[in-house]
Amino acid sequence: MNIRETLAKYAQYRVTIRELNSLSNRQLSDLGISRADIKTVARTASF
Incomplete structure (x- = not known):
């Protein structure tokens, strides 16, 4: 990855x-997401 x-x-x-x-x-x-899960969900979706 560059x-x-x-x-x-x-x-x-x-x-x-x-x-x-x-x-x-x-x-x-x-959506089944808590505020505490936002970074994890974003990381999973992006990387």
């Missing part, structure tokens, strides 16, 4: 975190 791919994946990770953080607790619950 630096461009790494930076692109990190950028996607940050976008995913931002989007999930913008959801209400109810919306997150509907």
